[in-house]
Structure formats: C-alpha cells, structure tokens
Amino acid sequence: MGRTVNARAAALSVVLGVALCGAGCTKVATRGDAGTRHPWTVAGHLRIGMPAEPDNLNPMFAHSDATDQIDALIFAPVFRYDPHGEFVPELVTQVPTYQNGGISRDSKTIVLHWRRNVKWSDGAPLTARDLRFTWRAVMNKRNATKLAFGWDDIVSIDVPDDATAIVRLRRPNADVLGIFGGGGGSAYPPLPEHLLGTLPDLNRAPFNAHPISSGPWLLADWKHGAGLEFTRNPRYWRGPPKLHALSLKFIPNPDTLVEELQTHEIDLIQNVTESSVARLASIEGIVTQRHLIASWRRLAINCSKPALEDVRVRLALAEAIDWDRMNATIYHGYNLRAVSDIPPDSWAAPKIPFYRHDPAEAAHLLDVAGWRRDSNGMRTKGGAALALTISSTNAPGNEQAEVSMQQQLKALGISLTIKNYPGSLLFAQNGPLYGGTFDLEWSIETNAPDPDNQGAWSADYIPPRGANTSFLRDPVLTKVSDDALRTFDRRQRKALYQREEERIHALVPAIFFYWERSTTAYNSDLKNYKPAEYIADFWNSWEWKI
Numbered sequence: 001m002g003r004t005v006n007a008r009a010a011a012l013s014v015v016l017g018v019a020l021c022g023a024g025c026t027k028v029a030t031r032g033d034a035g036t037r038h039p040w041t042v043a044g045h046l047r048i049g050m051p052a053e054p055d056n057l058n059p060m061f062a063h064s065d066a067t068d069q070i071d072a073l074i075f076a077p078v079f080r081y082d083p084h085g086e087f088v089p090e091l092v093t094q095v096p097t098y099q100n101g102g103i104s105r106d107s108k109t110i111v112l113h114w115r116r117n118v119k120w121s122d123g124a125p126l127t128a129r130d131l132r133f134t135w136r137a138v139m140n141k142r143n144a145t146k147l148a149f150g151w152d153d154i155v156s157i158d159v160p161d162d163a164t165a166i167v168r169l170r171r172p173n174a175d176v177l178g179i180f181g182g183g184g185g186s187a188y189p190p191l192p193e194h195l196l197g198t199l200p201d202l203n204r205a206p207f208n209a210h211p212i213s214s215g216p217w218l219l220a221d222w223k224h225g226a227g228l229e230f231t232r233n234p235r236y237w238r239g240p241p242k243l244h245a246l247s248l249k250f251i252p253n254p255d256t257l258v259e260e261l262q263t264h265e266i267d268l269i270q271n272v273t274e275s276s277v278a279r280l281a282s283i284e285g286i287v288t289q290r291h292l293i294a295s296w297r298r299l300a301i302n303c304s305k306p307a308l309e310d311v312r313v314r315l316a317l318a319e320a321i322d323w324d325r326m327n328a329t330i331y332h333g334y335n336l337r338a339v340s341d342i343p344p345d346s347w348a349a350p351k352i353p354f355y356r357h358d359p360a361e362a363a364h365l366l367d368v369a370g371w372r373r374d375s376n377g378m379r380t381k382g383g384a385a386l387a388l389t390i391s392s393t394n395a396p397g398n399e400q401a402e403v404s405m406q407q408q409l410k411a412l413g414i415s416l417t418i419k420n421y422p423g424s425l426l427f428a429q430n431g432p433l434y435g436g437t438f439d440l441e442w443s444i445e446t447n448a449p450d451p452d453n454q455g456a457w458s459a460d461y462i463p464p465r466g467a468n469t470s471f472l473r474d475p476v477l478t479k480v481s482d483d484a485l486r487t488f489d490r491r492q493r494k495a496l497y498q499r500e501e502e503r504i505h506a507l508v509p510a511i512f513f514y515w516e517r518s519t520t521a522y523n524s525d526l527k528n529y530k531p532a533e534y535i536a537d538f539w540n541s542w543e544w545k546i
Contacts, residue, residue: 085449
C-alpha cells in the first residue's frame with residue numbers, strides 16, 4: 001500500500017550497507033549508519049504512514065486490515081504469530097500440543113496455562129476468566145460479532161483457577177488454535193470482563209473506540225481522519241516498549257505516502273507500490289525491504305458453467321497461457337510463481353508441478369472435448385461458440401493481464417470478453433463472484449497462517465453457504481479438506497494437504513499464478529522492525545528502536 005539520487009551515498013552503500021541489510025533488502029549508507037541519528041529522526045518516536053483508518057478497535061466488530069495492525073499494538077492475544085506464521089506464546093506459557101499434554105488424544109480438549117501476574121493497563125488482573133468472557137461475548141446473539149467461526153465449536157471453557165483455561169470442543173477443529181492467535185478473521189484477543197462483563201451487549205461500548213490495553217501500547221488519542229497517538233504501556237507483561245511514543249498517520253494516497261517518507265515527515269510505510277520501489281531505494285537514509293506475504297493471485301474458473309464443466313477445457317486454459325511470460329513482463333518478475341494456495345514456505349506446502357505451456361496440447365484437448373474450429377478459426381460445439389468472460393476489479397494492471405490472456409486464447413480459438421467491476425461489487429455477497437454469474441475471475445486471495453482451505457474447495461461451502469466460488473462439487477476434495485481439519489497432528493495434515501492439492505491440480509478449478517512479494521520502506525535508523533508474512537507487521541513492536 002522530486003528526489004535526486006545521492007550517487008556517492010549509493011556507491012558507499014555497496015561497501016558499508018549491503019552486507020548488513022541481508023537478502024531482499026536495499027540500503028543506502030548515511031551518517032546514521034556510523035552511530036549518529038539522521039537529523040530528521042525523532043529519538044524514541046516512530047511515525048508510521050497508513051493508507052486507511054480502522055473502522056473499530058474492538059476486533060470482534062472490525063473488518064479492516066488497519067484494525068488488525070493496530071490491535072497488535074493494543075492487545076495481547078493468547079498467541080502471537082512470528083513473521084512466518086508460527087505461534088509464539090503470549091498470554092500463555094506454551095503452545096498446546098499432543099506431546100506436552102495441552103491437546104487431548106481425542107483432539108477435543110485444549111488446556112491453556114496462563115501467565116501469572118499479567119495485568120490490564122488499568123491495573124486489573126488479566127486471567128483465563130477474560131478468555132471465557134470473550135467466548136461468551138462472541139457467542140452472545142445480542143452482539144453483532146463479525147465472525148464466530150471456531151468459537152462456535154467450543155462447548156465450554158472451564159476455569160478452575162485464574163491460570164488455567166480448559167477449552168472443550170464439540171468436534172476436533174485445528175482452526176480453533178487460530179482463533180486465539182493475533183489478528184485476522186475470527187481471531188479475537190481476551191477482552192476485559194471487569195470492564196465489559198455487566199453490559200448486555202458490546203456493540204456501542206465506549207471500549208470499542210478507546211480500549212484499555214493488554215499489549216505494549218496505550219491509545220492516547222484518536223484524531224479521526226488524521227491519525228492515532230500511542231504511549232508506552234508500563235504494565236505490559238514483557239515490560240514497556242523500547243520506543244517512547246508511536247504515531248500512526250492516515251494517508252490514503254500512495255503517492256503522498258512516498259512523498260512524506262521522502263521528506264521525512266514519517267518514518268515507515270508498508271506495501272509500497274511497485275512503481276515506487278526503485279525510487280525509494282535510491283533515497284538517502286531509507287531502507288526498502290521486500291518479503292513474501294500470504295496473498296496469492298489466481299485465475300478462478302466457474303466449474304458450474306456448461307462450457308467449463310469439462311476438465312479438459314479447464315486444462316486447455318491452463319496450458320494455453322504463458323504464465324511465466326506474463327509474470328516476467330506484465331508483473332515485472334516481482335512476485336513468486338505459485339503452484340498451490342498454500343504458501344511455499346508453509347510446513348504444509350505441497351510438491352506440485354507447474355502446468356506446462358503447451359498450446360498444441362491445449363488444442364488437442366479441445367479437439368477431443370468436441371470443441372472444433374469453425375471457418376473463422378473459433379471453437380464451436382453443437383452450434384455454440386466457446387465464448388467466455390473474464391472479470392476482475394478495476395485496479396490498475398488487471399486489464400493488461402486480461403488482454404494478454406484474451407490474445408493467447410484467441411489464438412486457440414476461444415473468445416474471451418473482459419468485464420470488470422468495482423471491488424465492492426465483484427466481491428459482494430450477491431455480486432458476480434458469489435452469485436456464480438462469472439466464467440473466469442482474476443483476483444488475489446489472502447491466507448491465514450493455518451493451511452486450512454476447506455472453505456475454498458469443499459462442496460459444503462458453495463455459495464451462499466461459503467466461499468467455494470469455483471462451484472466445484474468433488475467428493476474427494478470435500479472429504480480430504482475436512483479430514484485435514486480434524487486433527488492437530490502436522491504430519492497427518494501435511495499428507496492430507498498433499499493429496500488435496502494434487503486433486504486440485506488435476507481438476508483445475510483454478511490456476512495459481514503467483515505469491516505476492518511486498519515491500520516495506522523505512523528510516524534506516526529504525527531497528528528490530530521485522531515485516532511479517534501473515535496478518536500484522538506490528539507483531540513485535542515492543543522491540544522496535546529508533
């Protein structure tokens with residue numbers, strides 16, 4: 001989400017900076033590298049530019065990435081995620097497993113051992129009772145809870161003492177650990193029972209805009225439309241952060257974000273646009289760091305459409321298009337080619353081949369499927385033309401990729417019409433995607449740290465019951481994706497995801513294109529900032545220094 005190049009500094013960076021910065025990171029050496037701060041750095045005060053304002057600070061009701069980022073500053077979850085999506089104990093002393101006795105052998109009981117002497121920022125004890133209260137609040141029908149997924153599989157949370165929570169499940173569900181994680185989807189941190197427990201519902205509680213803190217930072221001020229100011233939480237269980245102050249400034253325009261980093265009015269921006277990466281890498285005193293994030297682009301195929309019900313037609317689409325060339329040209333080779341919807345560095349990553357680029361084989365597949373060329377060179381069958389539509393959002397760059405696909409498929413005798421929409425319409429519950437009125441759809445999905453993808457491929461989750469927008473009804477995928485969710489054993493789950501992804505590759509309900517690489521740019525005086533692959537880059541804010 002004008003500047004002149006300092007040539008001498010850029011040359012010096014090769015000697016002084018590159019070895020320190022590491023792979024995927026561009027650094028320009030300045031006098032700040034010699035041990036003194038840049039003149040524009042405010043010691044102990046980090047200023048971050050954000051493209052959007054949070055819609056709510058109570059994650060039970062919030063729907064924005066901005067809230068996920070900010071909640072990582074304010075709240076302590078049961079577990080945090082490290083940069084690669086692995087659990088880090090936060091309010092508990094260990095991550096429960098079969099081996100340590102935290103998960104029962106029938107996978108229906110989870111025991112959480114709470115840290116002792118953890119406090120809310122107002123001094124009240126933060127205990128396992130707050131987790132039980134949060135579960136009850138999520139399930140309270142009076143609350144307009146965003147999602148109850150996972151929480152609704154909990155039968156009870158017993159709290160024999162302040163330092164123990166015994167979570168009993170209706171059925172095994174590996175996703176339940178994720179709801180105790182930090183941010184995204186239905187993951188909610190413990191909320192303060194002592195403050196909210198007497199309210200009939202939390203929908204309009206003042207807490208939602210001005211929460212007390214269990215995390216490293218206290219919200220000092222929220223200037224709507226302008227920004228948020230934070231001070232250190234002296235009662236955070238790890239100790240107060242190394243920074244003294246934190247400012248988040250709302251800057252919706254990506255060009256303005258870059259300009260304010262250039263003029264040093266802010267110190268950090270996330271998700272730098274590709275067109276700005278080279279420019280920022282040349283600015284004195286700025287680090288640009290590129291890293292993989294769990295967002296992937298694909299061509300989704302509506303398998304319920306008559307022309308696309310035949311897997312031979314879907315495979316022909318996969319083999320007709322030169323995906324490597326599109327990645328190298330239209331997307332400048334910036335991202336990592338994908339073979340599945342599980343990140344390549346995940347513990348569950350499958351070994352799947354790429355579809356080969358073979359227009360001759362694609363033509364043969366269409367021939368044997370009964371789609372023959374007519375006198376105009378276009379494919380027809382039973383008097384009907386093989387004419388498809390492709391839809392995406394109106395975001396820059398999408399149409400260029402669609403035009404490339406259009407040209408390559410035309411050479412195969414397939415007519416492709418481009419029909420794009422605003423994102424708010426394309427992804428609406430009654431829009432083209434969930435309504436099933438599209439043929440092909442070109443967009444980006446984002447993963448949670450757990451590899452569970454049942455909602456995308458199971459026949460039990462075809463809209464309006466879920467997000468299986470390929471409308472593929474395959475009993476094998478339905479069973480295997482469910483089996484993978486019913487155990488916490490990673491070895492078993494990995495084997496099941498390998499089977500599942502092999503099946504997806506064979507049935508071609510989607511063609512996976514790339515995993516995104518995101519670039520963060522920041523003041524080189526900032527230390528210990530570690531962008532994350534999943535959810536929140538602000539996961540370790542107590543360690544930041546400037």
